[in-house]
Each structure stands twice: as C-alpha cells, then as structure tokens.
Amino acid sequence: MSQLESFAGKLAAVTGGGSGMGRELVRQLAAQGCSVAACDWHPGAVAETASLARAEAGPGLRPRQGRGLRHGVLVTSHACDVSDEAQVLRFRDELLAGHASDHVDLVFANAGIGGGASFVNDSREEWERTFAVDWWGVYYCARAFLPLLIASGDGVLVNTSSVNGMWAALGPGTPNTAYSAAKFAVRGFTEALIEDLRTNAPQVRVAVVMPGHVGTDIIGNTFRAHGKEPEQMTEAQLKELIPARARAGLAAAGLLPGDASAEDLRRMLIRVSNDFRDKAPLSAAQAATVILDGVRSGAWRILVGRDARTIDERLRANPEAAYDYAELFRGVRAP
Numbered sequence: 001m002s003q004l005e006s007f008a009g010k011l012a013a014v015t016g017g018g019s020g021m022g023r024e025l026v027r028q029l030a031a032q033g034c035s036v037a038a039c040d041w042h043p044g045a046v047a048e049t050a051s052l053a054r055a056e057a058g059p060g061l062r063p064r065q066g067r068g069l070r071h072g073v074l075v076t077s078h079a080c081d082v083s084d085e086a087q088v089l090r091f092r093d094e095l096l097a098g099h100a101s102d103h104v105d106l107v108f109a110n111a112g113i114g115g116g117a118s119f120v121n122d123s124r125e126e127w128e129r130t131f132a133v134d135w136w137g138v139y140y141c142a143r144a145f146l147p148l149l150i151a152s153g154d155g156v157l158v159n160t161s162s163v164n165g166m167w168a169a170l171g172p173g174t175p176n177t178a179y180s181a182a183k184f185a186v187r188g189f190t191e192a193l194i195e196d197l198r199t200n201a202p203q204v205r206v207a208v209v210m211p212g213h214v215g216t217d218i219i220g221n222t223f224r225a226h227g228k229e230p231e232q233m234t235e236a237q238l239k240e241l242i243p244a245r246a247r248a249g250l251a252a253a254g255l256l257p258g259d260a261s262a263e264d265l266r267r268m269l270i271r272v273s274n275d276f277r278d279k280a281p282l283s284a285a286q287a288a289t290v291i292l293d294g295v296r297s298g299a300w301r302i303l304v305g306r307d308a309r310t311i312d313e314r315l316r317a318n319p320e321a322a323y324d325y326a327e328l329f330r331g332v333r334a335p
Contacts, residue, residue, distance in 0.1 A: 002154075002205065002298050003296065003297055003298040004154075004156065004295060004296045004298065005296075006032070006033070006296075007029055007032040007033060007034040007106075007292070007296070008032060008033030008034065008058070008059070009033060009034070010034045010035070010105035010106060011034070011035045011036075011037075011099055011101055011103070011104050011105050011106070012025075012029050012034050012035070012036045012037070012104070012105060012106035012107070012108065013036075013037050013038075013039075013091075013092075013095055013104055013106070013107045013108065013141075013145060014026050014029070014036055014037070014038045014039070014108045014110060015038075015039050015040070015080070015082050015108065015109055015110050015111040015137065015141060016039075016040060016082075016110040016111030016112060016160075017036075017038030017039060017040050017046045017049050017050075017077070017110075018038075018040030018041075018042045018044075018045030018046040018048075018049055019040075019042075019045055019049075019216065019217045019221065019284075020214070020215075020216030020217055020218065020221075020284045021110060021160070021211070021214060021216060021284045021287050021288050021291070022038070022040070022049075022108070022110045022111065023038075023045075023049045023052075023284065024284045024285045024287070024288035024289075025108055025110065025288045025291065025292070026038045026049050026050070026053045026075065027049070027052055027053045027056055027285075027288075028285075028288050028289065028292055029053075029106075029292070030053035030054070030056060030057040030058070030073050030075050031053075031056045031057060031058050032058055032292075033057075033058040033059055033073060034073065034106070035073050035074045035075065035099060036050075036053060036073075036074075036075045036076075037075075037076045037078060037091070037094070037095040037098065037099060038050055038053075038075065038076070038077055038078065039077070039078040039079065039080035039082070039091045039111075040077075040079070040080070040111070041079070041080065041081045041082075041111075041225070042221075042224075043077070043078075043079035046077040046078065046079070047077045049077065050075045050076060050077035053075045054073075054075050057072075057073035057075065058073065059072070059073070074098075074099055076094075076095070076098045076099065078091050078094050078095070081133075082109075082111045082133060082136075082137030082138075082140060082141065083129070083132035083133045083136055083137050083140075085136075085140045085143075085144075088137070088140040088141055088144050089144055091144075092144045092145060092148070096148075102148075102151060103148050103149075103151035103152040103153075103155075104145055104148040104149055104151075104152060104155065105149070105152045105154070105155055105156070106155070106156045106157075106158065106295070107141060107142075107145045107149060107155075107156075107157050107158065108158045108160070108291075109137065109138040109141040109142070109157070109158065109159045109160060109186075110158075110160045110209075111133060111137050112133060112134050112137075112160060112162075112179075112218065113129075113130055113133050113134065113218065113221055113222045113225045113226075114130060114176075114179050114218060114219065114222040115127075115129065115130040115178060115179070115222050115225065115226050116128070116129070116130040116131065116177065116178030116179070117174070117175050117176050117177060117178065117179070118175050118177060119175075119177040119178075122178075126178075126226055127177070127178045128178075129225065129226065130178035130179055130182065130222075131178045131181060131182045133182075133225070134178075134179060134182030134183060134186070135181075135182035135185045135186060138159050138160075138185075138186050138189065139189070142157060142159075142189075142193075145157070146201070146204065149201075149203070149204045150201050150203050150204055152203065152204075153203050154203060155203060155204040155205075156204070156205055156206070156207065156295055157190075157193070157204060157205075157206045157207070158206075158207045158208075158209060158291070158295055159186050159189070159190045159206070159207070159208050159209065160186070160208075160209045160211070161183045161184075161186040161187040161190065161208050161209060161210050162179070162180075162183040162186075162210055162211060163210055163211065163212045163305075163307065163308045163311050163312075164176055164179055164180040164183045164184075165180070165183035165184050165186060165187035165208075165210055166184075166187065166210065166311070166312065166315060167180075167311050167315060167322060168180035168181070168184065169323060171325055172325055173249070186208070187208050187210070190206055190207070190208035191208065193206045194206060194300060205298070205300070206300065207294065207295055207299060207300050207301070207302055208300065208301055208302070209291050209294070209302045209304060210301070210302065210303050210304065210308055210312075211282075211287055211304035211305060211308060212281075212282070212303075212304060212305035212306070212307035212308035212309075212311070213276075213280050213281060213282070213305060213307055214280055214282050214283070214284055214286075214287040214304060214305060215276070215277045215278060215279070215280030215282065215283045215284055216276075216277060216280075216284050217273070217277055218276070219272060219273040219276050219277075220273040220277075223269070223273070228241060230265075230266045230269040230270050230273075231266070231270070233266065234262075235262035238262050238265040238266060238269075239262070239265070241265075241269075242265055242269075247260055247265075250268070255268060256268055281305060281306065281307065282304065282305045282306075287304045287305070290302065290304050290305075291304065310332060314328050314329065314332070315328075
C-alpha cells in the first residue's frame with residue numbers, strides 16, 4: 001500500500017465527528033493543514049467540533065495540476081444520520097458546494113453506536129437501528145464518496161470496524177450481537193475492497209480500523225440514539241433496561257445496592273458511561289493519532305490499543321478458543 005506524505009492541502013470527510021474519535025480526527029486533520037467536512041446526527045456537537053478545529057487549524061496549501069491552489073483550511077459541520085442514504089447524499093452535496101470541490105481525498109466512515117446486544121431478548125427495532133448505523137452507514141458512505149475519491153487521483157477510504165469485528169462478544173454473559181455483526185460486515189467489506197480497488201480503481205486505497213477500548217462517549221451516544229437517556233427514563237424504563245437478573249448480578253459485584261432504587265440505576269448508568277470514556281486505557285485523541293499514522297504509512301489494517309492487539313494475537317494463535325474465555329486469555333495480565 002502506498003504511503004501518504006502529508007494531509008496538508010487535502011480534503012477529508014469524517015462521519016461521527018461530533019465526539020470521540022471522530023472529533024479528534026477532525027481536529028488533528030485540520031491542525032495538519034487538511035480541510036474537513038464533518039457530520040454527525042447531533043448538529044450542535046459537530047458544530048462545536050468544527051469550531052475547535054478551526055481554532056487549531058494549520059496552514060493548508062496544495063498545488064494541484066489543473067486545479068490551482070487551495071488556500072487555508074476550511075472546516076464545515078453538517079447534520080447527518082448515516083443510516084439514512086438520503087442524508088448521506090445530502091452531506092456529500094453540501095461538502096462539494098461548501099468546499100467548492102469536485103473531489104474528496106479522504107473519507108473516514110467512523111460513526112457508530114451500540115445497542116441490540118441480545119438477538120434473543122432485545123427489540124428488533126433496537127437491533128436493526130444499531131446495525132443500520134454501524135453497517136449501512138459505512139456502505140452508504142462508500143457508495144456516495146467512491147467516485148469523488150477516484151476523482152482525487154490518490155484517495156483513501158478509511159472504515160472503522162472494531163475489535164468486535166474479529167471477536168463477537170464482550171466476555172462471559174455479555175453478548176454483543178448487532179454491533180459485532182455490523183463490525184464483522186465492515187471488516188469483510190473493507191478487506192474485499194482491497195482487490196476490487198486494486199483491480200478497478202487503483203486511484204483509491206482502503207484501510208480498516210479496529211479499535212479496542214477507547215475513551216469515547218459511545219455509551220452515552222447509544223442511550224441517546226435509542227431514546228434511552230438515563231436522565232429522562234422513568235422507573236419502569238430503567239427496570240426494563242436492567243432486568244431483575246441483571247440487577248442481582250450487579251449487586252453481587254458490588255456495583256448496585258441489593259435493593260436498588262430507580263435513582264440508583266440511573267446513577268449507575270451515568271457512571272458507567274462516564275467511566276468508559278474517562279478511565280479507558282487509550283484516549284480518543286491518542287486513538288486518532290494511531291489511525292492517522294496508520295493511514296499516512298499506507299497500512300490497510302490499523303489496530304488501535306493494546307487490547308485490540310492482544311485479542312488479535314490470541315485469536316490468530318488459537319481461533320478455536322475464541323469463546324472459551326479462560327483459555328483465550330490464559331496468562332494475560334490486566335493492564
């Protein structure tokens with residue numbers, strides 16, 4: 001895979017730019033002289049990202065044969081639910097108009113949510129909503145932007161999968177079916193594109209990103225995406241979300257009092273969301289740096305985090321133990 005000398009003077013599209021890795025990709029790209037169109041289903045959050053990125057933007061200037069020079073860095077924000085193809089096409093058109101461009105150099109299909117963990121117990125609506133954002137969002141972006149990446153002459157499509165794109169669980173008693181199914185699809189699609197693009201569109205290369213635990217707001221965003229913000233849920237909704245069996249397990253683990261009230265459940269959900277973001281082994285900014293370094297180096301497969309690398313190594317060494325957790329992680333020390 002070819003290397004990329006610099007992001008300066010290029011134009012990137014980033015989905016899920018309102019928070020987490022998406023926000024940090026936008027900021028770091030802009031700081032390196034890259035113009036960016038960022039989208040998110042939360043317009044206020046992505047507008048804030050764009051404001052931060054503009055304040056930190058580096059110089060951007062690119063001589064381009066037949067296209068003159070692009071002066072300065074332009075960062076724009078756009079409202080878009082990537083699970084809706086019409087909104088993705090609108091985002092593409094807004095990008096072309098706002099940046100006065102006939103091409104895009106980089107596309108980071110990064111937007112994602114969780115939910116629909118159990119195919120058995122969770123609602124079909126929640127399962128399909130999660131799958132739609134995490135898989136169809138990547139697919140729609142590839143369809144919409146591939147002609148513009150080809151027009152670039154040296155385009156890069158970067159699809160975010162996950163450690164759950166190679167390992168379809170979160171451990172004992174913790175299924176993760178909708179998210180894992182979608183992330184496996186993203187990984188397989190991206191790998192399939194390697195030869196397709198090499199054969200039919202050599203102007204474009206593709207990379208798949210597989211993060212482990214990165215400090216993002218994905219849990220809070222997942223609550224919001226499914227209309228389950230803890231702050232606004234009723235007692236009945238909270239108890240439906242965390243049924244009696246799960247509450248008993250959490251109480252046994254010391255995470256809830258034995259007679260947990262609705263307010264106890266609410267506080268626990270908020271704490272879990274915040275801890276996932278704030279106590280992660282890798283920050284969103286660090287993850288974005290790893291991704292951009294990988295894209296620049298020409299890598300087609302970018303593992304993000306020690307946990308992702310460990311799981312990858314373990315699965316390759318002993319694939320039959322993938323769901324025998326004690327065997328899979330035998331001898332692995334917690335970070």
